[in-house]
Amino acid sequence: MEMADKGWPVLLAAIGVGATHLLTGNFRHFGPYYGKTIEGILGLPPGEYLSSRTERFDVQKEPGTPPI
Secondary structure, three states: OOOOOOHHHHHHHHHHOOOOEEEOOOHHHHHHHOOOEEOOEEEEOHHHHHHHHHHHHOOOOOOOOOOO
């Protein structure tokens, strides 16, 4: 696997703590790995992760209700 030298410490730290996701906007170092699972860690840009979480819960509120 090829990755810029600056990306390795981040990936190794995520592996070390048992992370399931690696969220980063650093396309230069991690872009080729977005959407791929490496050692059990799914790499995603933050916005894509948040979109997937809101779709998963599909929260619909009545108009005028306070935010959760």
